[in-house]
Amino acid sequence: MTKIFRRLSFFILILVQFVFLFAIFFDKTNAPLVLLFLGIISVLISLAYFKSPRQEERYFIKDLYLILFAVTGALSTFFINIELKFGPVIAAGFIGTLASFVPSINRKSKLLKEAPPAIYCGAFVGMTSASVAPNLKFILLAGIIAGSILILSKNIFNGFGGKLGTIAFGGVAITSAILYTLL
Numbered sequence: 637m638t639k640i641f642r643r644l645s646f647f648i649l650i651l652v653q654f655v656f657l658f659a660i661f662f663d664k665t666n667a668p669l670v671l672l673f674l675g676i677i678s679v680l681i682s683l684a685y686f687k688s689p690r691q692e693e694r695y696f697i698k699d700l701y702l703i704l705f706a707v708t709g710a711l712s713t714f715f716i717n718i719e720l721k722f723g724p725v726i727a728a729g730f731i732g733t734l735a736s737f738v739p740s741i742n743r744k745s746k747l748l749k750e751a752p753p754a755i756y757c758g759a760f761v762g763m764t765s766a767s768v769a770p771n772l773k774f775i776l777l778a779g780i781i782a783g784s785i786l787i788l789s790k791n792i793f794n795g796f797g798g799k800l801g802t803i804a805f806g807g808v809a810i811t812s813a814i815l816y817t818l819l
Contacts, residue, residue, distance in 0.1 A: 652806035706783030713762025760804030782807025
């Protein structure tokens with residue numbers, strides 16, 4: 637079962653990477669150096685995935701809580717951003733700051749130590765523009781998808797910058813693609 641989760645997480649991360657790279661590719665089709673650079677980066681990221689040390693752990697209830705934390709961060713940031721009109725940066729900064737204090741509720745809890753990154757990943761989802769995310773239902777689905785990707789990639793790319801933002805982008809992009817094909 638562990639191999640299935642590992643392969644599924646790899647597939648989802650590669651899918652998100654290719655969606656992002658194809659968006660750049662179609663924007664920069666007349667710049668061969670940019671395309672070469674993107675190809676090299678793709679190969680290096682794939683090699684880093686296979687060479688990086690990972691620990692596999694499976695805790696179903698704990699994973700559900702992390703998805704719930706991501707959804708909470710997404711919904712609260714979106715609400716502060718759109719409804720209260722504070723803007724995406726202030727909203728995400730406020731939610732991220734509040735999330736940093738969650739582990740101090742119970743310093744012995746391993747779950748609460750993992751909550752801030754999940755909440756902050758959700759905050760990135762909540763920063764989505766109202767033109768992309770028209771309502772809270774969109775953000776709810778994007779938060780669930782981003783939280784699920786976060787669970788699948790929990791022990792992958794640790795120490796690499798931009799992981800939470802990339803996961804949030806993947807959640808919003810996948811949600812947009814799902815709603816675009818359904819509607």
